[in-house]
Amino acid sequence: MNSAKSNLVGFDISWDEQDSEFDLQDQTQDNEFKELLESYNTGSEVREGSIVEGLIVGIANDCVQIDIGHKTDGEVPVQEFKNSEGEMVLKIGDKVEVYLDSFEDNDGEMILSRERAEMLRAWDRISVAYENDEIIEGEVIARVKGGLSVDIGVKAFLPGSQVDLRPVKNLDKLINNKFKFKIIKFNKKRGNIVLSRRVLLEQDREKLRTETLDNLKTGAVLKGIVKNITDYGAFIDLGGVDGLLHITDMSWGRINHPTQLFEIGQEIEIKILSYDDTRQRVSLGYKQLQEDPWLKASQKYTVDKKTKGVVVSLTDYGAFLELEDGIEGLIHISEMSWSKRVRHPSKLVSLGDEVDVIVLSIDAESRRISLGMKQMEPNPWELVKEKYQVGDVIRGKIRNITDFGLFIGIEDGIDGLIHISDISWTERVKHPGDNYKKAQEVEAKILQIDTEGEKFSLGIKQLTPDPWEEASKSFPPGTKGQGTITKLTDFGAFVEISPGIEGMIHVSELDVAAIDKPEEVVKKDQVIDFIVLSTDSDERKFSLSRKAHMKGLEGDKLKEYLSTVSDPQTAFADAFTQAKDLGTETASEEKPLEDKEEKKADDKI
Known part of the structure; x- marks a missing residue:
């Protein structure tokens, strides 16, 4: 079925198939109604298929006798003359219009209908009202699929979308109530009438809107009805005009949702914050009614x-x-x-x-x-600053052990950190937990107290002299010595030159002959002779040479050789860098991570 449009001026309403679900009768009644309309005679001549005036001449239990001026009287079922309470609405001698269906049926009786006459007359009135865009009144009599059934003299359909300005959740509450409507769809052939109450409400709303717009001024205080509530605010009906009360303008305090203050249908007083006449947008405030x-x-x-x-x-x-x-x-x-x-x-x-x-x-x-x-509370770090000084030796129990160090209890709520690089001068500590246990008491020296940064740094190795200082004095460049190979790598060999102190012989300095790998000429735990090529106290490195010792270099020749291999751009410098990259890093290289790792440790505590 093609969609139809209303002929109401100013309203462009399209109706699809879903709006035509309501029919006045079922399929059989529909066909009968079509036949009735087609046969209906609107002339004044008394003939079959016309409405005629008759006189009630008799009332029986089941029928009413009507005289229409024919040779015989017709009969109409008595039920067609009773109201909803079952009472007769007419009496003998009253005139009434009836529909003449047939002068004689198969039994020779005249067939009349008051209901059909009333329906056809009603249809005429409705047709005129539709053509003239008139308002009609009707009573909601039942809820049907998609809307409501309305009695306007005949049954008409009121779609749910046309009941009110906003969707009505409970349509049943409208039953038995009378309202005014506009006819927005009229199908004479099918006997189908569609009504709208919404178009009348919209017309009223538009009138009210015009009045409201005339009174809208920034700063004005008005009353309105909460129309809708969302997560971000509430829409307020000011009288034909909706304004937005944003959640941020509801209260000076914190609210999580507008429903904490308002509910739909509530009347409230609000203040006009701004009005955009061009876009017709109104911003409202509720908290602005109170002092900031x-x-x-x-x-x-x-x-x-x-x-x-x-x-x-x-x-x-x-x-x-x-x-x-x-x-x-x-x-x-x-x-x-x-x-x-x-x-x-x-x-x-x-x-x-x-x-x-x-x-x-x-x-x-x-x-x-x-x-x-x-x-x-008092600042405990101020107490620490007064009680302890850098260089003091203290004792405390290990409160926590992490990958990067030991936390020692100093005062209630204050711990000192012994970083892994401050545990030993010579031993490469892989994890502090390998050497220490929780609750173990240790002795340490205070290295730093930072009350603003709230850091207390301790060291164990600082309790004894730095062996590297003694070693650098004992093994200056050119010194001959003897040591044990502790480790072989692709680029050379590490040699223990004194307890806990190692030096490195680059692969190019292991033998007078050119070799590819250290294993070709030396092995782990082998005792070898060497000459110290260079020292770096800051980096704690000794560069050694077995080849120089094997050549027996001494005096000026040794000095010349030392100046050549001690050049920072030689393979020795590269080898030390490579050694660092391959995991032979010293604990001091981990120190910059202290702040970050210390935070992680506190998070675990």
């Missing part, structure tokens, strides 16, 4: 003032406290504890907690207040 609490915040929350608030939000960087409606302050994660590295604020506070704080700073213009929690 930040106007007096600077006088109320001065720096160093102690106060309290309720935790209303937690983030990775801190906790927000509501000090009063509309005023919140931030406790940064760094202001929560003197001695603990707090991984997340939830480790110390929870939503809804009441917390005592001190005001650290306030910027009323930016609406920001910085709060401190740890400042409510």
Whole structure:
């Protein structure tokens, strides 16, 4: 079936197949109605298929006798003369219009119908009302598929979308109520009538809208009805005009959803914040009806003032406290504890907690207040600064062991760190846990106290002299010595020249003949003779040569040889760099990671 359009001026309403689900009768009744319309005689001549006037001459239990001026009277079922309460609405002697279906049926009786006459007359009135765009009145009598059935003299269909301006959830509540309608679809052949109440409401709304627009002014205070609620705000019906009350303009305080303050259908007083006449957009405010609490915040929350608030939000960087409606302050994660590295604020506070704080700073213009929690307690780092000095030797128990060092308990809530590079001068410690256990008591020297950075650095190796200093004095360049090979690599051999001190012989310095691999001329644990080529105290490196010893170089020849191989651009420098890259790094190379790794350790504690 092709879609039809309303002939209502100013309304462009298209109706698809789904809007035509409602028919006045079932298929059989539909066909009968078509035949009735086709046979209907609108002339004044009394003949079959016309409406005639008759006189009630008799009323029996089951029928009413009607005299239409024919040689015989016709009979109409008595039910067609009763109202919804079952009472007769006419009496003998009353005139009535009836539809003449047939002068004689197979039994020779005249067939009349009052219902058909009323329906055809009603149809005529409805047709005129449709053509003249008139308003009609009807009563909702039943709920049907897709909408409601309405009695307007005949049954008509009211789609659910045309009941009101907004969708009606409970259509049943409209049954037995009378309303005014516009006919928006009229199909005479099928006897199908579609109504709309919405178009009338829209017309009324447009009139009200015009009046409201005339009164819209920024700063005006009006009343409105909450029409719809979303996550970001509420739409308020001001009277034909909708305005948006954004969630940020509902309260000076924090709200998570508009339903905390409003509900659909509620009447509220609001303030016009702005009105765009071109786009006809209205922005509304509810909190603006009250004084902004930040106007007096600077006088109320001065720096160093102690106060309290309720935790209303937690983030990775801190906790927000509501000090009063509309005023919140931030406790940064760094202001929560003197001695603990707090991984997340939830480790110390929870939503809804009441917390005592001190005001650290306030910027009323930016609406920001910085709060401190740890400042409510004495700073333990000030005590540490007074009690301990760099160079002091202390004893303490190991509180935690990590990949990068040992944490030693100093004071309540304060630990000192012995970095892995400060455990031994000579031993390459792969993991501190290999040599130490939790709760073990150790002795260490204080290397650094940083109260601002809240760091306390300790060292075990600093308890004894640095053996590298003694070794560098004992093995200057040109010194002959003897040592044991501890390790072979592709680029050379490492030799222990004194307890815990190693030097390296590059593969090019292992033999007078050219070789590809150290294994061709030496082996691990072999004792060899060497000459020291160069030393680097800062890098803690000794460059050695077996070849120079094998050549028996001495005096000027040895000096000339040393100057050649000690050039930074030679293969020796490259070999030391390669040794570092291949995993022979010293503990000092890990030190820059201390801050990052120390934080990880505190997170685990």
